[in-house]
Amino acid sequence: MIIAVLSLFPEAIRPYLEQSILGQAEKKGLVRFLLVNFRDYARDRHKKVDDRPFGGGPGMVLKPEPIFEAIEDVESQLGSFRKILLSPRGRVFRQAMAEDFAREERLLLLCGRYEGIDERVRMGFDWEEVSLGDFVLSGGEIPALAVVEAVVRLVPGVLGNEDSAKEDSFAREGLLDCPHYTRPKNFRGMEVPPVLLSGDHAAVRAWREGEARRLTRERERSGEGGAGHGNVTKETNNPEERREG
Known part of the structure; x- marks a missing residue:
């Protein structure tokens, strides 16, 4: 299985993937993790990946071009991926979804940031939108790791005891x-x-x-068994998260 994660902060994801069950799964060749920083696909000299929203309002919106080109580049090299967008609009992630995803040969997860993603990214690809619940995060990296771990541990051979x-x-x-x-x-x-x-x-x-x-x-x-509808990823008052580009 190949799992590609598109993120502006792949260096925050890699250490976790190298630990415990996930790290052993990769060493055994049962799964391959591909971390893609879509900032690498920004074309201007400042590597800008976000801009102000049309119509005004707070925050910055992730531009479509770098994300489109990152996905197209990955798929041109490795083939088509089943695509998962970590989003507050998504279905709440369940074990049955993990079991379904674990049957795939290739998964691609997109981690949002800031105020959100340009809607044309949703329009341009066939996404399955997934949420962890009704709470606010600054990005999709932690939800992506949760999905990855839930999926990988179901891949045959990953756990010592099936x-x-x-x-x-x-x-x-x-x-x-x-x-x-x-x-x-x-x-x-x-x-x-x-x-x-x-x-x-x-x-x-x-x-x-x-x-x-x-x-x-x-x-x-x-009442704790009910489904929520979204782990929101948007900008906060943290100056680091409010920066442009």
Whole structure:
């Protein structure tokens, strides 16, 4: 699998991709990460990638030309990619989406910045817009990393134990995972449930299934299982983020 991430800050993404499961997956040749700074495709001598919005208003908007040319260059070399735009307009990211994306040979994720992306970028390509929820971020890099990790751990051979992914929260009928315990049996008066020490595998499976369903019901009753609609990426009052270009 090839995963391309288009960002103005690829140097912020690379260190995370080199760690733990993601780093091992790349070393094994199971996935290739391609980080593209679309500023490299800006044509003016200042490498300007944003400009003021038509019609006025605050903030800066990412220009279409560098993004178009970056995507076209990547696809001319490697073939067509399934394209994901991290956007507050998108569907909230779910485990089922990660499973779907993990079947692809090539994924491309675009990270927005500042006030937003010129609408013609949306119009010019076939995007699937994805959001992590209703909260504000300064860019799409953190959501992109969340999507990448959720997808890569589902690629065959990435996890040491393939059953780990099957038992994760939301992997089975949208259920949360059950509680887990390890040694010591008693920690500060908090004891491991006796069934987990019983050696009765059928009873353990039944307990885990029941706990998973209980936790899922509690989450739904609390209203925290509902879907949000957008992790907004726009400029803030941080002077570094307000700079032009």
